[in-house]
Amino acid sequence: MAIVEAPTRPALRDRDPLPAGRDTAIDLLRAICVAGVVLLHAIMVGVTVVDGGPVFANASEGTWWIVPISWVLQVMPLFFVIGGFAGYISFRRTHARGGTTTAFIAARVHRLLRPALFAIGIVGAALAALSAVGIPADIIAVAGFRYSQPLWFLAVFLGCQALLPALARAHARRPLITVAALVAASISVDVLRAITGLEGVGFLNLVFVWLALQQIGFFLADGTIDRLSRRTRAIAGAAALTTLIGAFTGGVYSPDLIANINPPTAALLLVGVVHLSAVSLLRDRIGAFSRRALPAAFAAFVNRRTMTIYLWHMPALLTMAGICAVASLSSGIALPEPSSLAWWMSRPLWLATALTLTALIAVALTRIETQSSPRSADSARRMTIAAALGIASVVVLLVAGTTVLTAALAVGGMVSALRLARRSHQTARGESVADLVRVA
Template identity: 60%
Template sequence: MAIVQAPPAAAPAHPRPASRDTAIDFVRALCVLGVVLLHAIMVGVTVSEGGPLFENASDGTAWIAPLSWLLQVMPLFFVIGGFSGSIAYRRLHERGGSAVDFVAGRVHRLLRPAMYVVAAVALALAALTVAGVPAELIATAGFRYGQPLWFLGVFLLCQALLPWLVSAHRRAPLRAIGALALAAVVVDVVRAATGVEGLGFLNLGFVWLTLQQLGFFLADGSIDALSRKVRGTAGLGALLVLAVTFLAGVYSPDLIANINPPTTALLLVGVAHTSLLSLHRARIERFSRRPLVAGFTGFVTRRAMTIYLWHMPMLLLMAGTTAVFSLTAGISLPALDSAEWWAGRPLWLAVALALTALAALAFSRFETQSPPVATASTHRLVLGTLSGLIGIVLLLVLGTSVATAVIAIALIAGALRLASLSAHVPVRGGTLGLL
């Protein structure tokens, strides 16, 4: 983790204005909305003679593949993360900050809201246990909650490595992104040749780091400097290659299936997304300044991580409430993917968005409050980052239970303590453009 000692980034070749980029903020807000909608539509609740069943409503369906082309926004998420992170790092350096200060700020912005939501989930699981809910259902709820946390862990890793990777981009941009992309391809090839599926999880690093690196090119103006023909050809070429891999059976046309573990198909999606964003950025900028659009963007931008962390607990609350209502009222629930089930999806999605928004309003202060002022050393920061990562991985690998949640909270609290910010850098909550 000597990465945090990397020299600061040079100013972009085509620097952006000091104000926030409203087009990028709007697209990021749409990505957050897309994630919530995708997870909400995948939640399936039915009740049988044996009790309630919580399933993935998209399993074995024909609609998930085309829907994934619309709502698989994670590649763009990481491109924008690279864009925002590199600019935030440069601005922090201009104010006298260092790589240590940047990573410490990221650790606090990402892990502080996570600690509170994990604590809330632990209390909820404990209450369900006391209430006599079957252990199997509690374990299912804990598993479902923990699934989206992969993003928190991977994004934390990417942001911790960002100062070093920005430095590598400054020295040799094509070589840096090429090495990461090649590593991702090699992982896929070896995985396919050996049949060892576990090897694919190495791309939790290589795929997402490559996409973050692509965001650096967007931030320094390199992509916008290309002709519209070149950018359009790159995007169309990525889509054509992607289609060939689908037809050849290399990758699944379901882009959700390509995320666990990540495949290099997501790199092609990221190139296509970035091409579209670059080509239409001026139009998006103008649209993003409309009052209603700006209001939506501002709400989400200030609460992006809180929304991400709380949307799954809200969905689980909805699923549990639906099952209890069905059992107590004696009303049967429609079969998953039936016409009746689809008829109820608009209301389901609306309630999911409303509850998530309310949770974001209630808990966003943990994301935006100023970090404590102390002295952070590189050694402490490395230990803190690793402590936070271990806590997240624990919930992912072992599942979220009261015991694992308590351990994770302790590890995250330790991470926050170790990654306290340097007193000489004025870092205010929300000013660094988290995602």
Template identity: 55%
Template sequence: MTIARAALAASTPRSGSRDRAVDLVRAACIAGVVMLHAMMVGVAVTGGVPSFVNASDGTWWVVPLSWVLQVMPLFFVIGGFSAATAYRRARERGGDAVGFVAGRVQRLLRPAIVTIGIVGLLLALLASAGVPADLVALAGFRFGQPLWFLGVFLVCQALVPALLRLHERAPYATIAALTIAATGVDVARMQSGIDGLGFLNLAFVWLALQQLGFFLADGRIDALSRRARTIAAIGAVAALAASFVSGIHSPDLVANINPPTTALLLVGVVHTALFSLLREPIARFADRPVVRRVTDFVTPRAMTVYLWHMPVLLGLAGLTAASALWTGMPLPAVDSGLWWLTRPAWLALALAVTAAVVVVAARVEAMTPPPLTSSGRRAGLGVLAGTAAVAMLLVAGTTVITATIAVALLAGALRLARADAPARVEGGQRIVRSLVDRVQVSAHPAP
């Protein structure tokens, strides 16, 4: 057994068990996203007219806050770790790539079709209630912004079987190729001044981070000496600092996500090295009863929490504005001392209401039948349909019409990621063959 495999065997739970450290980090990432977006909610009422702004625009605190709460790189690393582990276990049980992709389509898009459908209905209700069209449009825009993650993560997970094969054959060459491609996109964007080129890194940056998760799943990172992992973390931080000082990357890590830049790769290296170094104490902490209950709640509902937190924040912002209009009480100015005093209560309320909504939403999603093995063509079309739905909402905005079209596309994607239609055809063919056999027997009775 190689050193990497030995480390993997020592650090990874047996089949059928959960990796508590990974689950806790995933839950922390989701909570970090909710808190980051909650901090960006700004509500004001001026002259009897409500306005909703990004509270972080032009503020000093967004930079240090982004260093703490920009957890998307770690989320993709953990996603790569979990996907590689799950796919390898599926292969051991006789599963294949098609079944894995079909399962990922079902797991990611079932929560999405519920959320987008209800949001479309709510937008229609707001418009019919006389809410100004610009506020309805703003709500749809704000809801759609975080959906980029759903589309990108779906594509990344769908490519896991192919990229894991490449990783198993040439691990360093594969991640190096993705990293070089991401760097090339950054250079081309900076040299040309065309920011749109940066969106090519929606593929290269996030796939490279997912590939880093494969190394974590192999045990290769845990097999490194503590000195080597510490040097990697310090080196990545130094490279980040140099890129900030030189102007290559913005020190605001939230700005580095739209479009994605190679700064996120360095953040991913820091996060991964620190997770590996602290994995044992994290696992011990995660095994505490209260912490375990939290992670057990979040783990199977991670995508549901992500999808529902923005509608919850928008709803709370709307209720805040309505309350101020109704009572006449002034709202604290964004970034004022009183505004900061209210942030802990605001964050706690956002997390609590999101959790309550998720409990209900998860029950609706659980009513959908579990995924069945699909064909490769159907599963691939399901990924394309799901990605198209998200892309449409991001480009055209979330409206009643686009939400309706997106729901139709997502329903098609979920249908394509199931094999019950071919199964019925095959069943029908068996019935027809049986009837034909009977007719032939009747036409040619035994002597």
């Protein structure tokens, strides 16, 4: 991943005016996406007690109900489209204020890695404590693995945002060719995976699918989508949905949208187009709703703590599962089997508890995410290494699972990345990292 420093005012699409103020509709949609991820993961957590010991599993595995739920709660395509929208505008504003590309990327590095290293450090310490009090190693290993799974987002989003300046310039020069190349690459990976039967090939789309979705968000940011007629946008969305359904019925892709994320497939691009079409057509109504008191408060709460919520919702869920297992073992009352009627009846309370506990943790840790950013390093080389080191630190957890050792390695890598991304002995003045990242 190479980051090349640009002139102060790059040849972006300056003829397209920057939107005035924040886009409250986008803010609300981003907050809904974050809540959707928490709900999706919460409903997938299954815990039972077998032979006197707890068993943690994916409650949705092999079930029919995950298909309709995934169509409602698989919001990652929309999140990356919104990320492209917000990132493109923020990049242009950074340069309009006389900022540099390295300053833009440094803000992303600090915004994403600072709360991450704190969360991963605490989780590593918690795993060490569990081992010290005699919790079986296999249970600790499962907990570490489950915690690691959602962290793919951190690595991928950091990479996408680090590459955003280069892709924004490519969009300014050749918008259709750039997005078409990314889409073609993602489809090619799917074809190669199908031909060879090698599942590992599909993980190349961790790059191409999510970069393509981010790139699609640029068209919303520069006004291209809004300049299309409502009829054209509706036809595009309907065509994408029809193609998606055809791909499912034809066996090209699984109708379970969760299965299409691990590894990512081009089906998610079609989902992103459907989402984008719906958002563009309903944007005025969403905007009007987003300015009401409750939606505005919800959006403000979540957007200020996006990464904290994402990083801590899985520890909250694992804690809840552990408490349920201990309570069952202590009382002798069996936990309901996943997908049973009793299990479904308990889901509303489970989901409400998951949201509440995650929100409380996020409130307690708000300052870690929102504190001011140090001034960025001037060296593009240092920024390239910082972003790559941050990604590599997360990949360690994804490949090996979260253990005391891997957590320590990840934290060390992230600390090094943050040091590389800042100027020595200088602190930022004025705008916080959160403000830079969440411009919409």
